[in-house]
Amino acid sequence: MSDTTAAPAVPLIHDVPADAILTVEDAAIAFGQVRALKGASMHARRGEVTAIVGDNGAGKSTLIRCISGVHAPDSGRITFDGHEVEFKTPHAARDAGIETVHQNLALVEDLTVWQNLFLNREIVRGVGPLRLLDRRAMRSRADEMVSSLAVNVPAVGSRVRRLSGGQRQAVSICRAAGFASKLIIMDEPTAALGVQETARVEELITRLKSEGHAILLISHNFAQVLRLSDAVWVMRAGRCVAGRRTAQTDGDEIVGLITGARAGDIPVEAA
Known part of the structure; x- marks a missing residue:
């Protein structure tokens, strides 16, 4: 049966x-x-x-x-x-x-890794009209973000156009995960x-x-x-x-x- x-x-x-x-x-x-x-x-x-x-x-x-x-x-x-x-x-x-990693990655090739990580989120110092980009703080924070995720990315001063597809994807994911x-x-x-x-x-x-x-x-x-x-x-x-x-x-x-x-x-x- x-x-x-x-x-x-x-x-x-x-x-x-x-x-x-x-x-x-x-x-x-x-x-x-x-x-x-x-x-x-x-x-x-x-x-x-x-x-x-x-x-x-x-x-x-x-x-x-x-x-x-x-x-x-x-x-x-x-x-x-x-x-x-x-x-x-x-x-x-x-x-x-809510962060989104788009299929096209939304990275600017002529900018460096750290500049892409802080694109539209730049750290500035100063008050009123006398405000300047704090490049040192952004590079330091970018190093922390990349190292904390063990991302296979060259130095954060490298330009994105020199990165492989996987490295670019990692930068985009790192940007999404790095801001709480x-x-x-x-x-x-x-x-x-x-x-x-x-x-x-x-x-x-x-x-x-x-x-x-x-x-x-x-x-x-x-x-x-x-x-x-x-x-x-x-x-x-x-x-x-x-x-x-x-x-x-x-x-x-x-x-x-x-x-x-x-x-x-x-x-x-x-x-």
């Missing part, structure tokens, strides 16, 4: 835990006739790596831009660190403790890197997690998601259609949820 016992359902993570640092509820936004988000809901916990996956056009980038203050959602609610927030600009999100950030958003942090540089960046992500940072990871690399994340949210057609604890799912289920071969836990409107 065949065994007809049903496999236990994979626990969902829609119920927001007490230690959630970020909660997004029914976020929706449209650009003209295009509805980029159609009521997306998710959360991220303190001291964890939370992955967001989905096909191109699923809404991942729009969602993180709403979280990081680039876009203001048309409706819905975002709660961060216990407070409902409405970030009008990326600077407002940064001031609240509570949540670090990473958009495809290893997409353009080789095997060794990818491993170094993944080690850095693990280190940041061990130090208590919450990390929101957007990645098309499912093996990387399964290695690094504690929870994963699947987006399709502008919504988070499923949430899983990573230890209780696998690549086949994630692919099925992304493609629609497996039904999500939240109904999705036809595209």
Whole structure:
């Protein structure tokens, strides 16, 4: 006789835990006739790596831009660190403790490492109109930031254009982690890197997690998601259609949820 016992359902993570640092509820936004988000809901916990996956056009980038203050959602609610927030600009999100490592890294090649670390955050001394950049303080602080994360970066006086792809990524992550950030958003942090540089960046992500940072990871690399994340949210057609604890799912289920071969836990409107 065949065994007809049903496999236990994979626990969902829609119920927001007490230690959630970020909660997004029914976020929706449209650009003209295009509805980029159609009521997306998710959360991220303190001291964890939370992955967001989905096909191109699923809404991942729009969602993180709403979280990081680039876009203001048309409706819905975002709660961060216990407070409902409405970030009008990326600077407002940064001031609240949200840092974003963009896929293009947002580094200025002709500036040095320390200058990039303090770009738009320059330390100045003096009062009134007699205020000067404190270059010594910024270089010293940059040395501390780089050494504390064990980042494989040359001297902080090196120009970014001379750095490898992995070193540039490390500078961008170091900048995000070095200013008392509570949540670090990473958009495809290893997409353009080789095997060794990818491993170094993944080690850095693990280190940041061990130090208590919450990390929101957007990645098309499912093996990387399964290695690094504690929870994963699947987006399709502008919504988070499923949430899983990573230890209780696998690549086949994630692919099925992304493609629609497996039904999500939240109904999705036809595209």
